[in-house]
Amino acid sequence: MGMAWQSGTQRIGCSQRVFPYISAMVNNGSLSYDHERDGRPTELGGCTAIVRNLHYDTFLVIRYVKRHLTIMMDIDGKHEWRDCIEVPGVRLPRGYYFGTSSITGDLSDNHDVISLKLFELTVERTPEEEKLHRDVFLPSVDNMKLPEVTAPLPPLSGLALFLIVFFSLVFSVFAIVIGIILYNKWQEQSRKRFY
Numbered sequence: 001m002g003m004a005w006q007s008g009t010q011r012i013g014c015s016q017r018v019f020p021y022i023s024a025m026v027n028n029g030s031l032s033y034d035h036e037r038d039g040r041p042t043e044l045g046g047c048t049a050i051v052r053n054l055h056y057d058t059f060l061v062i063r064y065v066k067r068h069l070t071i072m073m074d075i076d077g078k079h080e081w082r083d084c085i086e087v088p089g090v091r092l093p094r095g096y097y098f099g100t101s102s103i104t105g106d107l108s109d110n111h112d113v114i115s116l117k118l119f120e121l122t123v124e125r126t127p128e129e130e131k132l133h134r135d136v137f138l139p140s141v142d143n144m145k146l147p148e149v150t151a152p153l154p155p156l157s158g159l160a161l162f163l164i165v166f167f168s169l170v171f172s173v174f175a176i177v178i179g180i181i182l183y184n185k186w187q188e189q190s191r192k193r194f195y
Helices: 127-134 158-194
Strands: 002-007 009-012 015-018 021-025 045-048 059-065 068-074 082-088 099-104
Touching: 021 068, 021 082, 045 068
Parallel strands: 002 099
Antiparallel strands: 002 021, 009 015, 021 045, 045 082, 059 068, 068 082
């Protein structure tokens, strides 16, 4: 899962997006961030976060509980959390990573990540929920189709490789013999025309 802070102001179509902007995406290794369109094709959600030239710290909370991703922010210096992104149906495998980046467009901003604190929440799960959580191998989001990551094919066994080579040779020899027969017939027909 990645989160990006973007800077600048850009007008795309009729909708205007005000930057800095927080966006979230889930990636299974098959997606790339589309800088030209500010990540909109892969964005799960986002919100504007006006954090330029503030004289106090700003905070962001990313919470993932029971396949529910929530991002809240405190950017007003009032120690009050405001919702930014809420996405149900996010499926993350164990051992996942959080990534942060500051992506700038036309303008150049400086964003400092002062600290990143991670906590494991203790959540009671039913045996069915525990099995569903344990069976997630690739990140995904319900109702959002991520391109499939194709696993490499297993290597061929010795017998399969032998059979492929053998039948390829038999087919090649058969094709050559047919080709020679057809060529001889064609030459024979050519000679008969001149007599």
